[in-house]
Structure formats: C-alpha cells, structure tokens
Amino acid sequence: MPSDAGTKREVAGEIHELGLALLQAGKTPEAVFQFRKALTLSPDFPDAAVSLGYALHLLGKFDEAVSAYDRALGSAPTLAAAWNNRGNALLALYRYAEAAESYVRALELVPKLHDCRVALATCYQALGLAAEALGACETVLDAAPDHAEAHWNRALLLLLRGDYREGWREYEWRWHKRGFTSPQRTFAQPRWQGEPLAGRTILIHAEQGFGDTLQFCRYVPLVAALGGRVVFECQPPLVALMERLEGDIRVVATGAPLPAFDLQVPLMSLPMIFDTTAATIPANVPYVAPPADRLPFWRSQIIDTEQRKIGLCWAGKAYPDPGRSCPAELLASLAEIEAVSWHSLQVGWAQALPFPMADLTGHCHDFADTAAQIARLDLVITVDTAVAHLAGAMGKATWVMLPHAPDWRWMLARDDSPWYPAMRLFRQARSGGWADVVQRIACSLKSGVSRTDGD
DSSP states (O other): OOOHHHHHHHHHHHHHHHHHHHHHTTOHHHHHHHHHHHHHHOSSOHHHHHHHHHHHHHTTOHHHHHHHHHHHHHHOTTOHHHHHHHHHHHHHTTOHHHHHHHHHHHHHHOTTOHHHHHHHHHHHHHTTOHHHHHHHHHHHHHHOTTOHHHHHHHHHHHHHTTOHHHHHHHHGGGGGSTTOSSOOOOOSSOBOOSOOOTTOEEEEEOOSOHHHHHHHTTHHHHHHTTTSEEEEEEOGGGHHHHTTSSSSEEEEETTSOOOOOSEEEEGGGHHHHTTOOTTSOOOOSOOOOOOGGGHHHHHHHSOOOSSEEEEEEOOOOTTTOGGGSOOGGGGGGGGGOSSEEEEEOOTTOOSOOSSSOBOOGGGOOSHHHHHHHHHTOSEEEEESSHHHHHHHHTTOOEEEEEOSSOOGGGOSSOSEETTEEEEEEEEOSSTTOHHHHHHHHHHHHHTTGGGGSOO
C-alpha cells in the first residue's frame, strides 16, 4: 500500500504536468497557481520549483523567480537548470555579479550550456570585464561556430576595444540573434555590397534607435556621392532633420510608402562596406543641422546673455541599460556654478527638476526642434542617449557622462571620441560612481574649460 507521502508526491506530479500544459498553452498565471499547489503538496519537488521560477520570470516577477530557484536548489543543489535560470532572473534584475556566480555554477555542472556561457559574457561585459567576456564568447564559438548570440556579443566587445574591421563583420550576425531590436527587412531588390551605383537608386533603411540613426546617418551622403540616387528611410521624428543631409537624398518616414529602388542596405552595415577603422571614421562635423525655419522660435526663447547656456540631459531609457542614467538628485551641486543658465534637454521628465532650470522641452515636437534648441546653447552635458549623438553630430561642444561599463561606441580608457571631435567623455571610475562624474564636471565648469572645448 503506498504511503501518504508517496501519494502526495504522485498527485503533485500530476498537478505539475497540468501546470506545464497550461504554460505551453500560454496560460502563465494559471500555470503558476498549479505549480504552487504542487509545491504545497510536495515541498521538496525541485522540478516544480524550477517550473514556478520560469513562469514567474515570464510574468516579470524576477525577485519571486529567484526565490523559486533558491527553493529548487535547496533540495537539488546540482540541478544545472536551476542555476542557469536563476542567473537569467538575476540578469533581468541587473544584479550582474550574482547572475555571473549562478552561471558559473551551472557551467561547472554542464559545460556545454552555450546560452548560459553567452549570458555569463553579458554579465562580464556589464561588470567592465571585457577580456573575460570576449573569452567566454570565443569559448562558445569554438564549440558552436554558428551561435548567433555569441557572435553578437563578440561583435560588441570587438567594437568596444576598437577592433573595427572584425567587429563590423561580426555585427552582421545581429540579424540572426533571437529577439533583435530591429526585425530583418526582406526585399526583392538585392542588398548593396559597395559596388558602383551607376545611376541606380538605393534604399538605405535605418534600424535600432534614434541614437544609432544620428550616429550613422553620416554615411548616407557618402553613398549619395557614389553616383546614385538615395532613398533614406528613417524614424518619423528624425525626418525633418535628415532632410538636411547633403546630397541627392530623398527622406521617407518608416512605414510610409517607398518609391521605386534598385538596391537596398541597412544603415548600420555601411561602416563595414566603407571598411571603417578607428582611424578612418568619417568625422567631418557638423553633418546634421536644424532646419532654418525652426530657429526663430528658439532664438526668441533662449536669448544671448553674459551667462553660459548649458543644456542638461541626465536619463535614458531603462532598457537595455538602466546604469546609463544619472540620479537627478546628484546633479544639484551644478546649480552652485556661477554665470550659467541651465536648460533641460530631458524630454518627458515628469518628476521635479534637480535644480531650477529652463524647461522648454514641451515645445520639442521632433528632433529638428531639439536640434534648434541645442543650436542656441554653448555646451551640452548628457548621459549616453540620443541627445549625445545629436549634439555631437551638430559639432556642439558636448560632455557625455558614461557608466563604468560603457556602450561599445565609446570605446575604452579615453576621454574623447573619434566619432565626434567636439565631444569630451566623463567616465565612471567604478560602477555606479555618478557622484564623482558630477564632481569632475563641476570642477571643469568652474575652471571655464568649456570655453575652449569646441565652443
């Protein structure tokens, strides 16, 4: 006769199977209920705890998912799936060091967990351990040469260290990466590989975010200079600004009907086609300027005085990097600097401003307005967001506040940018060290150094 404990475990197993079926059917909350019920009947049921953690992760309840995985590991400490999934939940919480520890434990148990090793590389990169991250990616590629996520991470790491030729080639793997930011476009027209245009029309289509388009639109006039006609498709808020690019370029908003064209190419494949190295970046600025009809309004709003006019932007989107935003309260010391009038460039900021400043962002309907506002300023101070690329593309003196583990385009251990000659970089000395960055900026402002930095 079966024991009571055995009966409960058997029933719990049936309930767990029901939960798995609900999960597969996309009924995640109902699956969570069943997994919890299974664990109530059989507390030491690691498979049910792992399933619960996975379902909670899908619901965005990452802290609860970590607790579920900890429960599984309490009774099954050698369960590699629990360590791996625990790392995924911690990574979603941006707890990179703890996530890395979980991934290491999973790999000790099952070294061939390639996705796990790539995620470990992501943690290393976020922790500023670029060499370790690159090594992890290359270990995966030695065993699985077509692993798209490993190629993608390797691309970012190569670009970060300035190895552009190989980095751009690896960057083409972005289209094979699961869940890539921009879906791959399919056209009947062939992709341009850099051959002579001979009067043909080429479509260049923007991808990813506003900052990417602002940084890489410098290549569009270079294509136009090769003897063809260019159709440049970009995000609607950038259209008025992109219409100012030099050359025979027709600008079309993403989603609008496209004119006829013969060839096509994604915007961020152009650096590879032009064989761009750190020494050959096309950095003739300004290559972006506000439309003339936007300037009169901003002249009337931002008038010339004896004070330096400085624009400030302190927060970017939390995804994919919440660490690039500077807490607003840390900026308060900047208000003590004399002979400065401050102007917010922080569009959509709902909280109280960090200190008194003019906020005209409600009048910015697109990037052409933001460009016209920046044109009236002497200096822009910003975190790594589209404002940095816009000001840099305009040739405006720009100071960028960077996290300890920066995005690839800012490279490593330098205070300038080969992409933007009028730019100065202020890097965190340690992760989260924004107070020191703000202090260094304040000291530079007090010394008046911005007067000589591209003004």
